[in-house]
Amino acid sequence: MMSFFNSYTPLLELALFNALLAFSQYVVLRAGVFSLGTAAFAALGAYAAAIMVTKLGMPAWLGLIAAVGLGTVAGALVAVPLARLRGVFQALATLALVQIVLSITLNWVDVTEGALGINSIPKTIGLFGMFCAVAVVTYLMSAMGSTSIGRAFDIIREDETVAVSLGISVPKHHMIAFILSGAIAGLAGGLHAYTSYSITPNEYGFNMLVMVLAMVVLGGRVSVWGPIVGAVVLTALPELLRGLQEYRTVVQGALLMLSIIFLPRGVADTLIGTLRRRRITLASTKAKAVTI
Amino acid sequence: MKALVLDDIARSFGGLPAVDGVSLTAPAGRITGLIGPNGAGKTTVVNMITGLLKVTRGRILVGDEDVTEADAPMLARAGVARTFQNIRLIGDASVLDNVVAGFHRHEKVGTLANLLGLPSAVRERRELENKASALLERFGMTGLAKHPAGSLSYGHQRRIEMMRALAMDPAVLLLDEPVAGMNDTEAHSLADIFRSVAQQGVAILLIEHNMRFVMSLCQHIYVLASGQLIAEGDPDAVGQNPKVIEAYLGA
Ligand SMILES: Nc1ncnc2c1ncn2[C@@H]1O[C@H](COP(=O)(O)OP(=O)(O)O)[C@@H](O)[C@H]1O
Ligand SMILES: [Mg+2]
Numbered sequence: 121m122m123s124f125f126n127s128y129t130p131l132l133e134l135a136l137f138n139a140l141l142a143f144s145q146y147v148v149l150r151a152g153v154f155s156l157g158t159a160a161f162a163a164l165g166a167y168a169a170a171i172m173v174t175k176l177g178m179p180a181w182l183g184l185i186a187a188v189g190l191g192t193v194a195g196a197l198v199a200v201p202l203a204r205l206r207g208v209f210q211a212l213a214t215l216a217l218v219q220i221v222l223s224i225t226l227n228w229v230d231v232t233e234g235a236l237g238i239n240s241i242p243k244t245i246g247l248f249g250m251f252c253a254v255a256v257v258t259y260l261m262s263a264m265g266s267t268s269i270g271r272a273f274d275i276i277r278e279d280e281t282v283a284v285s286l287g288i289s290v291p292k293h294h295m296i297a298f299i300l301s302g303a304i305a306g307l308a309g310g311l312h313a314y315t316s317y318s319i320t321p322n323e324y325g326f327n328m329l330v331m332v333l334a335m336v337v338l339g340g341r342v343s344v345w346g347p348i349v350g351a352v353v354l355t356a357l358p359e360l361l362r363g364l365q366e367y368r369t370v371v372q373g374a375l376l377m378l379s380i381i382f383l384p385r386g387v388a389d390t391l392i393g394t395l396r397r398r399r400i401t402l403a404s405t406k407a408k409a410v411t412i
Numbered sequence: 413m414k415a416l417v418l419d420d421i422a423r424s425f426g427g428l429p430a431v432d433g434v435s436l437t438a439p440a441g442r443i444t445g446l447i448g449p450n451g452a453g454k455t456t457v458v459n460m461i462t463g464l465l466k467v468t469r470g471r472i473l474v475g476d477e478d479v480t481e482a483d484a485p486m487l488a489r490a491g492v493a494r495t496f497q498n499i500r501l502i503g504d505a506s507v508l509d510n511v512v513a514g515f516h517r518h519e520k521v522g523t524l525a526n527l528l529g530l531p532s533a534v535r536e537r538r539e540l541e542n543k544a545s546a547l548l549e550r551f552g553m554t555g556l557a558k559h560p561a562g563s564l565s566y567g568h569q570r571r572i573e574m575m576r577a578l579a580m581d582p583a584v585l586l587l588d589e590p591v592a593g594m595n596d597t598e599a600h601s602l603a604d605i606f607r608s609v610a611q612q613g614v615a616i617l618l619i620e621h622n623m624r625f626v627m628s629l630c631q632h633i634y635v636l637a638s639g640q641l642i643a644e645g646d647p648d649a650v651g652q653n654p655k656v657i658e659a660y661l662g663a
Contacts (some may be wrong), residue, residue, distance in 0.1 A: 263529025267537055268519050275513055278502045285462055286580065287488030287517040296523060342504075393504070393560075400558055 129247055133315050135355040136250035140308035141328070142335040142347030143257050144301045149341040150270070151297035152277030154207050157198060157214040158332050160221040161191045161302040163324035165309025167225060170238040170319055175231070180244040184310045191306015192299055199298035203291045218329060225321035237320030238313075245314040253311055254348075257304055262344045269296060274342065338379055340386025349388045413440035413613045414475030414491070414583040416461065421470030422639075423456055430456045432639040433470070438584070443606055443616040445626040447650075448636035449659055454619045455497055457636070458586050461617075462494050463487045474584055489517050493582035495573040497589045497619075503562025507553060510561045510572050511544040512537075514579025547575045550605070567598045574602070584615045591625060603629055623660070627651060635659065 141158055148155040165187035172183035202213055225232045232238065264270050272293050275283045280290060313319050331354060339350025357375070361368045383390045416438040423431045431453040438444040448454055459465040461472055463484040472480045474490055482490065493514075501510050519536065526533045548554050551571045556564060561572055570590060577585060587606070591599040606629060610616050620626045626633060627647035635643040635650055637659040643650055650656055 259529070260527060263533070264527050267526040267529065267533045268516070268521065269523065269526045271509065271513060272516065274505065275502060278504075279500050281464060281484075282496075282500045282502075282513075284484035285464070285488055285494060286513055286576070287485045289485050300527075396558075397560075403558075404555075 131355065131359065133247055133250050135352055136247075136254045137308055137312050137315070138331075138335060138355050139254050139348050139351035140257060140304060140311070141332045142339065142351045143261055144305035144308065145332045145336045146341055146344075146347040147261065147300045147304065148297045149336055150265075150277060151273040151293055152280070153294055153297050154210045155198075155202075155214045155298065155301060156211050156329050156333065157195070157217050157298075158301060158305045159324045159326075159328040160214070160218040161194055161305030162309035162312070162328070163221045163225055163321070164190045164194055165306030166313040166319045166324065167232060167238070167309075168306070169310035169313040170241050171231060173244075173314075174238055174241055180242075180314055183314070184307065187306045187310025187313075188303050189306070191302040191304070191309070193302070194306070195298040195300070195302020196295065198302070199291075199295040202298075203294060215329075218325070222321055222325055225324070232321070235321060237318055237323075239318040241313055241317055241319070243315060243317055245311050250311060250315065253307060257307070258344055258348070264300075265342075265344060269293070273297065334376055336386070338376060338386060340389030340392075342385075343388050343392050345388035345392070346386050350386070353387070414615060415439045415473075416492075416584045416615050416617060417473040418457070418461070419471040419473070421457070421460055421467045421472060423453075423460055423465055423468050429639050431460070431636075434634075434636065434639075434641055435470075436634050436641070436644070438615045438617045440583070440615045441610055441613050442632070443610050443618050443630050445630035445633035446617055446619045446636060447621070447623055447626050447633060450621065451638075452636040452659075453639040454636055455588055456639075458494060458588050458617075458619060461487075461584075461586060462492055488580065491580070491583035492586070493577040493580040493584070494586040495570075495577050495588055495590050497592065499566075499569050499573060501561040501569055501572055501576075504560055506558050507548065507561050507564070507568075507572055508541060508544050508557040511547055511575045511579055512540050514576035515540045515543065517580055544575070544579065547578060551575055552601075567594050570594065571602070574605070578609065582614060584617070585609065586617045586619070588619045589621055590618070592621065599625060623651070 141162060144158040144161065168190045169183040169187040172178040172186050173180055198217060202210055205213055226235055272288045275286065275288060276290055276293055283290060335350030335354050336347055338353060339348065340346030357372055358368065361371055364371055418434055418436050420433050420435050421431065422429065422433050434457060446454055456465065460467050463482050463486065467480060471478060474492060477490065479487055479490060521533045521536045545557065548557055553568065553571060556568065561569060574590060591602055606616060618626060618630060631646060633644065633647060633650045634641055635656050642655045642659060643653045
């Protein structure tokens with residue numbers, strides 16, 4: 121048992137890191153915001169955390185606060201100019217943000233060490249720390265989901281005209297979504313810096329952006345299980361397909377495409393929907409049996 | 413108790429007038445009719461009142477408040493509620509959740525409490541669900557509370573639209589063809605509900621294509637054709653007006 125954990129610890133840590141990133145992506149998609157900013161917010165968090173510890177000699181817990189804080193502020197700042205944009209325009213604007221952050225981390229060498237990245241960051245966070253972070257974020261997301269905010273997110277995503285007609289403020293809820301996305305990704309980045317010894321700019325680029333988006337699309341964007349399922353599957357898949365070597369990415373891409381075609385709502389949301397329908401049919405047949 | 417007053421409102425699309433100078437009053441506690449053939453501009457009037465469309469001319473008043481410049485969320489918070497002619501529900505969400513959504517303007521618990529799942533947020537959710545259940549009971553839909561709204565019949569979906577609008581506890585209620593596609597029995601049971609809502613002091617503007625239904629419900633009816641009011645008055649006067657007959661037969 122112990123040796124299983126030891127050999128799989130890096131993979132489990134990666135899965136938990138991915139789950140946090142997926143939550144950051146999930147929260148904006150749930151609110152109907154097509155933001156791709158998660159990679160940028162995560163980079164800001166990772167660099168804030170790494171710099172706090174390696175350059176400023178601060179303790180790791182302060183570094184994590186800085187990571188979450190920077191992600192939050194970045195999310196809030198992005199939300200303001202983007203309030204009027206929708207759909208593909210939001211995607212393009214947040215993609216630009218990813219590129220801006222990438223060029224800062226690459227070129228501000230004095231602070232970020234450029235393309236080499238920041239190395240020899242002390243490992244202060246382990247599997248347990250990652251697990252706690254995911255547990256807390258999962259709790260917050262499910263609390264949010266079952267109350268006013270989650271409901272407003274769902275209505276805005278499905279039909280903005282209905283949302284405004286019910287008195288729901290779209291800019292306010294897009295702002296909340298961006299702030300949460302920034303805060304969660306900032307936390308993810310900070311934790312990643314403290315688990316992986318080193319960070320480099322390119323980790324937080326286009327690859328991450330696509331992978332994170334795929335996790336939420338694959339898993340589902342309504343239930344909190346969606347991002348978790350997506351993160352676990354897309355972390356495990358490359359390992360399971362290791363034997364295929366150079367065909368790995370092709371197979372992975374094809375699987376993703378199939379799942380999007382056949383389960384457009386994502387694995388978790390489809391499954392939950394099916395179970396709910398089955399429960400309703402069961403309940404109504406029982407009710408009929410009673411009246412007869 | 414607030415009345416809805418439209419003062420010479422107009423709207424054009426790409427230079428073509430869709431609504432061209434409509435003035436009407438829907439007093440509190442009454443059901444006022446707005447009828448007219450397809451394409452007359454009825455839905456455009458509703459969209460202007462609810463702030464989804466800006467007027468190109470004229471004023472809109474709710475009570476003594478000028479709301480001409482208000483946007484849709486402001487109007488909703490001021491107590492203007494509507495149903496949609498082309499049914500707009502969250503199809504995947506349950507009937508109960510669709511109705512609970514209507515209570516948004518009455519929610520008091522703050523963002524942070526909601527996010528942290530504090531007891532106040534949980535309590536508020538339970539209260540709203542109880543209120544929504546009471547509405548479901550009134551509309552005879554208690555057994556369907558957990559069903560996805562999109563899976564239900566047309567008549568049921570229209571009723572959910574009604575309940576969501578009533579959940580807003582409106583001062584002004586705009587019903588855009590609320591019984592379209594329903595059979596007579598279903599329409600009559602809704603008519604009873606409209607009457608009792610009006611009795612509570614709500615100003616109802618009932619938009620209908622079906623003249624007979626409006627005539628049985630309204631003391632005062634306005635008739636719209638090609639964006640302009642061509643007649644108004646009590647059901648008998650409107651029904652015998654040659655211009656009205658022509659507009660309906662011509663359409
Ligand atoms: N968003 C829009 N863009 C362009 N034309 C519109 C729009 N909405 C309505 N119209 C036009 O305005 C006229 C009135 O439409 P509408 O208000 O829907 O009529 P009604 O509800 O009485 O059937 C129609 O000719 C319609 O084509
Ligand atoms: Mg219409």
